Amino acid sequence: MLNSPHTAYSSGAVRDHSNGYRKMKTFFLVLFYAISVTLLGCGFDPEKPFENLTYRKTTEKSGATSYIFEGDVKPLLSLSSDGSTTNIVEINAVLKFLNLPEISRNVPDKGYVTKSRIYRGEYHWEDYPLGKLILRRTRDRKNGDLIWKVTIKHK
Numbered sequence: 001m002l003n004s005p006h007t008a009y010s011s012g013a014v015r016d017h018s019n020g021y022r023k024m025k026t027f028f029l030v031l032f033y034a035i036s037v038t039l040l041g042c043g044f045d046p047e048k049p050f051e052n053l054t055y056r057k058t059t060e061k062s063g064a065t066s067y068i069f070e071g072d073v074k075p076l077l078s079l080s081s082d083g084s085t086t087n088i089v090e091i092n093a094v095l096k097f098l099n100l101p102e103i104s105r106n107v108p109d110k111g112y113v114t115k116s117r118i119y120r121g122e123y124h125w126e127d128y129p130l131g132k133l134i135l136r137r138t139r140d141r142k143n144g145d146l147i148w149k150v151t152i153k154h155k
Contacts, residue, residue, distance in 0.1 A: 050075075050093075050097050053069065053073055053074070053097070054069070054071050055068060055098070056070055060151070063153075063154060064131075064151050064152060064154065065152045066149055066150065066151040067098050067149065067151075068149050069146075069148050069149070074140075074143075074147060074148055075090065075094045075147040076090060076144070076145070076146060076147075077090065077135075077137050077147050078090055078145070079109075079137075084107065084108040088102075088104070088106060091103060091135065094150070095150070098150060100150075101128070101130065103133070105125075107125060108123075109122070109123060110122045110123065110124050121137045122134055122135070122136050123135040123137070130152050130154065130155070131152050131153045133150070133151070134150070134151040134152075134153065135149075135150055135151075136148055136150075
Protein backbone atom coordinates (compact mmCIF):
# COMPACT_ATOMS: atom_id res chain seq x y z
CA MET A 1 0.00 0.00 0.00
CA LEU A 2 3.08 2.22 0.27
CA ASN A 3 3.25 3.06 -3.47
CA SER A 4 -0.48 2.78 -4.09
CA PRO A 5 -2.42 5.77 -5.44
CA HIS A 6 -5.23 4.80 -3.03
CA THR A 7 -5.86 5.82 0.56
CA ALA A 8 -7.49 3.32 2.92
CA TYR A 9 -9.65 4.66 5.74
CA SER A 10 -10.49 2.90 9.03
CA SER A 11 -14.09 2.59 7.85
CA GLY A 12 -12.89 0.35 5.01
CA ALA A 13 -13.49 2.98 2.31
CA VAL A 14 -10.78 3.45 -0.30
CA ARG A 15 -10.14 6.73 -2.06
CA ASP A 16 -8.50 6.77 -5.50
CA HIS A 17 -5.99 9.61 -6.03
CA SER A 18 -4.79 8.51 -9.46
CA ASN A 19 -7.26 10.72 -11.40
CA GLY A 20 -6.01 13.87 -9.65
CA TYR A 21 -2.44 12.79 -10.26
CA ARG A 22 -3.16 12.31 -13.98
CA LYS A 23 -4.78 15.75 -14.21
CA MET A 24 -1.83 17.38 -12.47
CA LYS A 25 0.65 15.49 -14.65
CA THR A 26 -1.26 16.54 -17.81
CA PHE A 27 -1.34 20.17 -16.62
CA PHE A 28 2.43 20.23 -16.09
CA LEU A 29 3.12 18.53 -19.43
CA VAL A 30 0.98 21.12 -21.24
CA LEU A 31 2.65 23.92 -19.28
CA PHE A 32 6.12 22.55 -20.10
CA TYR A 33 5.18 22.23 -23.79
CA ALA A 34 3.84 25.80 -23.91
CA ILE A 35 6.95 27.21 -22.26
CA SER A 36 9.32 25.20 -24.48
CA VAL A 37 7.51 26.26 -27.67
CA THR A 38 7.60 29.88 -26.50
CA LEU A 39 11.30 29.80 -25.60
CA LEU A 40 12.57 27.60 -28.43
CA GLY A 41 10.38 29.03 -31.14
CA CYS A 42 8.17 27.10 -33.51
CA GLY A 43 9.99 27.54 -36.80
CA PHE A 44 7.69 30.41 -37.80
CA ASP A 45 8.35 34.11 -37.63
CA PRO A 46 4.95 35.72 -36.91
CA GLU A 47 5.92 38.69 -39.08
CA LYS A 48 6.89 36.47 -42.05
CA PRO A 49 5.14 33.14 -41.45
CA PHE A 50 5.89 31.59 -44.86
CA GLU A 51 9.34 33.01 -45.56
CA ASN A 52 11.19 29.68 -45.12
CA LEU A 53 8.33 27.46 -46.25
CA THR A 54 8.91 25.31 -49.33
CA TYR A 55 6.48 22.96 -51.03
CA ARG A 56 6.23 20.74 -54.06
CA LYS A 57 3.07 20.59 -56.18
CA THR A 58 2.37 17.16 -57.63
CA THR A 59 -0.41 15.31 -59.44
CA GLU A 60 -1.27 11.93 -57.89
CA LYS A 61 -2.03 8.87 -60.04
CA SER A 62 -5.70 9.33 -59.09
CA GLY A 63 -5.66 12.81 -60.65
CA ALA A 64 -5.70 14.60 -57.30
CA THR A 65 -3.44 17.61 -56.79
CA SER A 66 -1.17 17.54 -53.74
CA TYR A 67 1.00 20.18 -52.12
CA ILE A 68 3.76 18.57 -50.03
CA PHE A 69 5.69 20.77 -47.59
CA GLU A 70 9.39 19.97 -47.65
CA GLY A 71 12.25 20.83 -45.35
CA ASP A 72 12.31 21.44 -41.62
CA VAL A 73 9.77 24.27 -41.57
CA LYS A 74 6.13 23.29 -41.99
CA PRO A 75 2.90 25.18 -41.19
CA LEU A 76 1.57 24.83 -37.65
CA LEU A 77 -1.77 23.16 -36.96
CA SER A 78 -3.71 23.89 -33.75
CA LEU A 79 -5.80 20.96 -32.50
CA SER A 80 -8.26 20.41 -29.68
CA SER A 81 -8.02 17.49 -27.26
CA ASP A 82 -10.23 15.32 -29.48
CA GLY A 83 -8.05 16.01 -32.52
CA SER A 84 -10.37 18.53 -34.20
CA THR A 85 -8.91 21.50 -36.00
CA THR A 86 -9.29 24.62 -33.87
CA ASN A 87 -7.79 27.50 -35.79
CA ILE A 88 -9.32 28.14 -39.20
CA VAL A 89 -7.13 31.25 -39.56
CA GLU A 90 -3.94 29.12 -39.61
CA ILE A 91 -5.36 26.73 -42.20
CA ASN A 92 -6.74 29.54 -44.36
CA ALA A 93 -3.35 31.29 -44.29
CA VAL A 94 -1.75 28.13 -45.67
CA LEU A 95 -4.47 27.75 -48.31
CA LYS A 96 -4.04 31.41 -49.30
CA PHE A 97 -0.26 30.86 -49.55
CA LEU A 98 -1.01 27.96 -51.96
CA ASN A 99 -3.50 30.16 -53.91
CA LEU A 100 -6.44 27.96 -52.92
CA PRO A 101 -9.94 28.89 -51.66
CA GLU A 102 -10.42 29.16 -47.91
CA ILE A 103 -12.44 26.88 -45.61
CA SER A 104 -15.31 28.06 -43.42
CA ARG A 105 -15.47 25.49 -40.62
CA ASN A 106 -13.45 23.15 -38.43
CA VAL A 107 -13.53 19.39 -38.94
CA PRO A 108 -12.55 16.49 -36.66
CA ASP A 109 -9.69 14.08 -37.25
CA LYS A 110 -11.10 11.43 -39.62
CA GLY A 111 -9.25 8.71 -37.70
CA TYR A 112 -10.88 9.86 -34.46
CA VAL A 113 -14.37 9.82 -36.01
CA THR A 114 -14.02 6.48 -37.82
CA LYS A 115 -11.89 4.87 -35.07
CA SER A 116 -9.51 3.81 -37.84
CA ARG A 117 -5.74 4.19 -37.73
CA ILE A 118 -5.66 4.45 -41.52
CA TYR A 119 -7.17 7.94 -41.38
CA ARG A 120 -5.37 9.16 -38.25
CA GLY A 121 -4.06 12.67 -38.78
CA GLU A 122 -6.31 13.41 -41.75
CA TYR A 123 -8.88 16.19 -41.96
CA HIS A 124 -11.48 16.02 -44.75
CA TRP A 125 -13.64 18.83 -46.10
CA GLU A 126 -16.16 17.17 -48.42
CA ASP A 127 -17.83 20.47 -49.38
CA TYR A 128 -14.68 22.28 -50.55
CA PRO A 129 -15.26 24.37 -53.72
CA LEU A 130 -12.59 22.58 -55.82
CA GLY A 131 -13.46 19.05 -54.68
CA LYS A 132 -12.59 17.11 -51.55
CA LEU A 133 -9.88 18.83 -49.48
CA ILE A 134 -7.68 16.55 -47.39
CA LEU A 135 -5.18 18.00 -44.96
CA ARG A 136 -2.62 15.63 -43.43
CA ARG A 137 -0.67 16.34 -40.29
CA THR A 138 2.56 15.15 -38.81
CA ARG A 139 3.82 15.52 -35.26
CA ASP A 140 7.22 16.97 -34.48
CA ARG A 141 8.78 16.78 -31.00
CA LYS A 142 10.00 20.35 -31.11
CA ASN A 143 7.13 22.06 -32.93
CA GLY A 144 4.05 19.93 -32.23
CA ASP A 145 1.39 19.32 -34.88
CA LEU A 146 2.28 20.46 -38.39
CA ILE A 147 0.69 20.30 -41.85
CA TRP A 148 2.80 18.19 -44.20
CA LYS A 149 0.41 17.63 -47.13
CA VAL A 150 -2.66 19.26 -48.65
CA THR A 151 -4.57 17.25 -51.28
CA ILE A 152 -7.51 18.18 -53.47
CA LYS A 153 -9.47 15.35 -55.05
CA HIS A 154 -11.15 17.14 -57.94
CA LYS A 155 -14.85 16.77 -58.63
